[in-house]
Amino acid sequence: MNNEAMNNGKIQNPNDQTCGERSRTIPKGNTATLVVEQVTKRYGAGATEVTAVRDVTMTVAPGEVVLIMGPSGSGKTTLLSMLGALLKPTEGAIQLNGDVISALAENRLPDIRLKQFGFIFQDFNLLSALSALENVALVAQLAGAKGREARKRASDLLTDLGLRERLNFLPEKLSGGEKQRVAIARALVNDPAIILADEPTANLDSKIGHEIMRLLRRIAKEQNRSVVIVSHDQRIKDIADRVLWLEDGQFKEMVTMAIDPVCGMSVEREKAAAALEVGGTTYYFCSKGCRAEFEGEQLKGR
C-alpha cells in the first residue's frame, strides 16, 4: 500500500504523525471531467505566427493525477493556461462536465476559475502583505464567502496542511515548502474540481518537492479531484497516474503509471516487468518477484 497519510476525507499533516485526531474533515471534492478536444493555440499572425499547442486531445478524469512533461517551449504552460480558462484556444474546445468553457464569454471566466479550478504556481505567488490565513481567506471571499466563514475555511485548511502555527505569518517568514502548502490551501479553499499546478516543485528542494507532490496526490485520491501538473522534474513521475510528453505543442508519448500492489512502487504500465490480470483488473509489477509474491497471496486467499 502507498504509505500516504490519509483517511476518509481528511488530509493528514505531513509533518505531524500524531495529528490524525486533530485534522478536520474537508468536504469531499467537487468533481468534474475535463475534456480537451483537438485544441490548438497560435500566437501572432503571418510570418510571426507561432503554434504553441497543436491539435491536442486529452481527458482528465475525476481523481486522476496527470503529469505533463516536456522540454522548455514545448507548450506545457500554454496548455495548462487553456485548461484553466486563463487562455482561449485558437481552435478546438475544452469542456468541463460537458460545458464548453473555451466558448464562454470573458466575463464568465473569473467565476469558473474561482470555483472550478485551483491554481498552484511555480513561484507560489502569495500576496506579500497578507498573512498565510489572509492569503487563503481572500480567495474564498472573492468567491462570495463572508469574512468569518472565509477565515474559518482558510484556518481549517491550513491546519490540515500542518500550518496551524503559521496562520498569521507573512509569506516572507515561511519556508518554500510552507509557502507551497499555503498556495495549495488557497487552491483548495473554494472546493475546486480540478487543481492545475505549474512546476510546483521548481523552487523547492527535492525532499520538500516530493512531499508536496505526495500531498497533491493525496488530495486527488482522497477527494476525487483531478490534478494536472506541468513539470520538468523527472523525480515526480511516480506520483502521477499518467505522464504525457509534450513536444512542439503535441503529445508524443503517453505513459500510464500504475502502483505495484506488492511493493508500492510506481511503474510505467508499458515498461512494467510483469503484469497479471485478476478478476478483470490488470496489475503491474516492478519485478517478476513482486508478481510471484502477489500470485502467492492470491492463491492463499482462495
Add this chain to the structure above:
Amino acid sequence: MTLLALRNLFQNKARLVISVGGVALALMLILSLDAIFTGMERRVTAYIDQSGADIFVSQSGVRNMHMASSWLAASARAEVEAVSGVDSVTPILYITNMIVIGDERNLAYIIGLPEDAKAGGAWKVTAGRGQPKPGETVIDRGVAEKSGAAPGDEAEILGRKFEIVGLSEGTASLVNSVAFVSMADFATLRGTPGSVSFLLVTVKPGDSAEAVAARIESEVDDVTAQSTTEFAVQERKVIKDMSTDVIALMNAIGFLIGLAVMALTVYTATFARRAEYGVLKALGARNGHLYHAVLMQAFISVALGFALGLIFTLAVSAVAPRLSLTLALEVSGASLIKVGAVSLIIGGLAAILPIRQIAGLDPAMVFRGK
C-alpha cells in the same frame, strides 16, 4: 479587498513612509502655494479691510487705491456727513511713494491722517503710538526691521525726514507696505491744501453700507461711493491684473507639479503590487475587485497624505510670518476643498492606470511569470 488595500499600505513601514510621505509633501507644496496666494490676496487689501470704514468715497470714477489718484474738494466731507445714515467721515490723503531709511527704499501707501481720525489709522501697533503728529510717522514693523530702524529713528517720506513714533503690524504685503503721517504734513509736502483723497465713512447702526453708499452717490456730486467690501474687491482685481497673475501662474504650475508628484507616488505604489494583482486576476478576481483594492489604497494614502500635508502647511503658516513679515499664509476652506477633491481624483486615476493594464492583460501571463 479593503483588507488587502490596508495591508498593502501599512504592512511595510518604509513603503508607507514613501507613499504617504510623497503624497503629503506634494500636497504641502500645493496647499502652501495656495495659502501664500490667498494670504497675499488678503494682505494687499489689508489696509482697506482693516480701515474701520464701512464706505470709501473717492473722486468720481476712482474705484480703488493701487496706482490710482483721487482728489476730492474739502467741502465734500460736509456733504457726505449730511447724507442720511452716515455716522462719521474721516478724510485721508493718499499717495504711493517710497519710505527711505538709510540705503533701504520701500514702496508704501503713504496715508495722511487727521488728528481726530475715526478710521483709516494703524489697527495693530506693536511699538510706540499709532496716531502720528506733525513730523512723525508710523511705519510697518517689517519694513523697520528690514531697514534696521526702531522708534526714535528717522525715515524719509515724500522728501522729508520723519521721526518714527510707532510700528504697525499686518500693514505689509509682497507688493508694498503702509506708512502713516499727519494730514497736515502730507498736505504741505504735496501742496494740496483743501483737498482730500478719500473719505472713510462709517454708517449708523442698522443702516447697510451699500444703501448708504448709493445715497451718497446720488446726493453728492462727482464722487464714487463703494462699500469697503466692494472697494477691496476692486483693489484686489487691479493688483491681480497687474502683478499677482505671475503668482497665480506660479501657483498653477506648483499645483500641477504637486499633482504630478502625488500621481507618480500613487502610481508607483500600485505598480509595485502589479504582479500580485495579476495573480489575483488569474485566480478569478474580477476587474471590479482589482479597482476596488487599488482605489481604496490610493484614497487612503491620499487622505493620510492630505492630513499630513495640511499639518505641514499649518506649521509653515505659523513659522513663515516670523521669518518674513511680508509673507502671510492663509489656508482657506475653498483651497482645502479644491485640493482635496482634485487630489482624490488624480490619485484615483494614477492608481487605476497600472490596474487598467492588468485588467486588459491576459491572465495566463501569470503562469508565464510575467
